[in-house]
Amino acid sequence: MLGTHLRHSPAAFRSSVPLHRLSFVHNSFHRPGLPEAHPSSRSIRRSDCGLRAAAVVGKTELSQEAPPEHLQGPKVVWYPGHIAKAERQLREQLRQVDVVLEVRDARIISATEHPAVGDWAGDKPRLLLLNQHDRISAADKQKWASHFHTLGTRIFWTNGKSGEGVAKVAKAAQQAADAVNAKRKARGLRPRAVRACVVGFPNVGKSALINRMLGRRVAESAATPGLTRHLRWLSVGGDLNLLDAPGVLPVNLVDQAAAQRLAMCNDIGEASYEATLITAALLESIRRLACGPAILEVVHQRCGLPFPPGMTGDDFLIDFAAAKFSGDKETAAQRILKEFRTNILGNFALELPPAAAAAANPDVLESTNPLHPAEVTQP
Numbered sequence: 001m002l003g004t005h006l007r008h009s010p011a012a013f014r015s016s017v018p019l020h021r022l023s024f025v026h027n028s029f030h031r032p033g034l035p036e037a038h039p040s041s042r043s044i045r046r047s048d049c050g051l052r053a054a055a056v057v058g059k060t061e062l063s064q065e066a067p068p069e070h071l072q073g074p075k076v077v078w079y080p081g082h083i084a085k086a087e088r089q090l091r092e093q094l095r096q097v098d099v100v101l102e103v104r105d106a107r108i109i110s111a112t113e114h115p116a117v118g119d120w121a122g123d124k125p126r127l128l129l130l131n132q133h134d135r136i137s138a139a140d141k142q143k144w145a146s147h148f149h150t151l152g153t154r155i156f157w158t159n160g161k162s163g164e165g166v167a168k169v170a171k172a173a174q175q176a177a178d179a180v181n182a183k184r185k186a187r188g189l190r191p192r193a194v195r196a197c198v199v200g201f202p203n204v205g206k207s208a209l210i211n212r213m214l215g216r217r218v219a220e221s222a223a224t225p226g227l228t229r230h231l232r233w234l235s236v237g238g239d240l241n242l243l244d245a246p247g248v249l250p251v252n253l254v255d256q257a258a259a260q261r262l263a264m265c266n267d268i269g270e271a272s273y274e275a276t277l278i279t280a281a282l283l284e285s286i287r288r289l290a291c292g293p294a295i296l297e298v299v300h301q302r303c304g305l306p307f308p309p310g311m312t313g314d315d316f317l318i319d320f321a322a323a324k325f326s327g328d329k330e331t332a333a334q335r336i337l338k339e340f341r342t343n344i345l346g347n348f349a350l351e352l353p354p355a356a357a358a359a360a361n362p363d364v365l366e367s368t369n370p371l372h373p374a375e376v377t378q379p
């Protein structure tokens with residue numbers, strides 16, 4: 001089995017993320033500050049790291065055996081300074097908010113669940129928007145709908161690009177506004193415009209949804225994580241104002257499997273990861289889906305190479321690069337990532353609710369982890 005090679009350039013690392021905003025997490029042990037050394041390269045063998053993922057309601061938890069010290073190194077590096085600042089400002093503004101609109105990526109609903117949103121929202125009404133639902137299959141949507149119905153959670157399937165589902169969200173937000181003003185009236189207070197906040201990870205489609213709710217292009221929207229960098233209030237009209245907030249990443253998320261899925265779906269910046277490693281992890285994640293064989297057949301047709309059982313994602317990438325791109329793994333990786341992100345490979349979710357995933361795959365506890373040893377870097 002060929003090993004996965006992890007490059008780490010100190011210069012590139014320093015240029016992409018302010019050093020004072022980062023600390024390193026190695027195998028669930030928090031180490032403040034920077035590591036003492038930045039090896040220029042490390043070779044990682046999958047057999048050297050034991051990885052096990054445990055499925056729980058609403059998210060995926062990663063348990064990892066500690067690899068040898070010489071094999072340790074970050075794969076996904078995130079949490080730039082503007083996000084830390086935005087989170088502080090967001091917490092302050094949320095005190096003035098009446099209703100919270102939480103936006104998640106329908107492809108990775110658990111991975112884009114911010115663990116602090118519940119605490120931030122408190123007892124305020126919270127609407128859960130599952131955006132980009134056109135990128136997953138009807139069967140996957142039904143599994144998630146049943147899951148949230150069991151939890152008693154109302155969800156809204158939305159598509160910021162087409163506007164699908166936005167009218168229902170606006171109506172629900174307005175109903176929350178009416179309820180707030182009814183309480184104010186009962187206390188002898190005059191009605192006011194109700195404040196709603198749109199929160200979520202970078203690049204999950206918050207700005208596109210806001211533009212649809214406003215009926216005009218006000219918030220910058222593009223397939224680039226971190227485009228919105230400042231908080232600002234926007235008037236929807238009538239009795240509703242929206243707070244547009246930058247995408248906020250969790251401070252203490254150490255689940256590297258979830259971090260990898262964020263990278264696969266372009267929900268964190270490209271400077272945060274190596275495309276070759278993420279692409280190899282993506283291929284192995286697809287293999288473990290119930291619909292995996294059909295998707296890998298599309299990969300076979302698109303790439304001109306089979307991905308047989310027993311072959312690692314890294315081995316496939318090496319062969320694909322040699323056959324089509326003169327051995328350039330980076331270009332080969334970007335090609336596969338682009339075809340996944342633009343749904344050329346098909347419409348499917350990378351995550352399913354624990355019960356549905358277990359029913360589809362008896363090895364679900366392993367399948368939630370892309371099997372690439374790595375660590376996350378963050379405060």
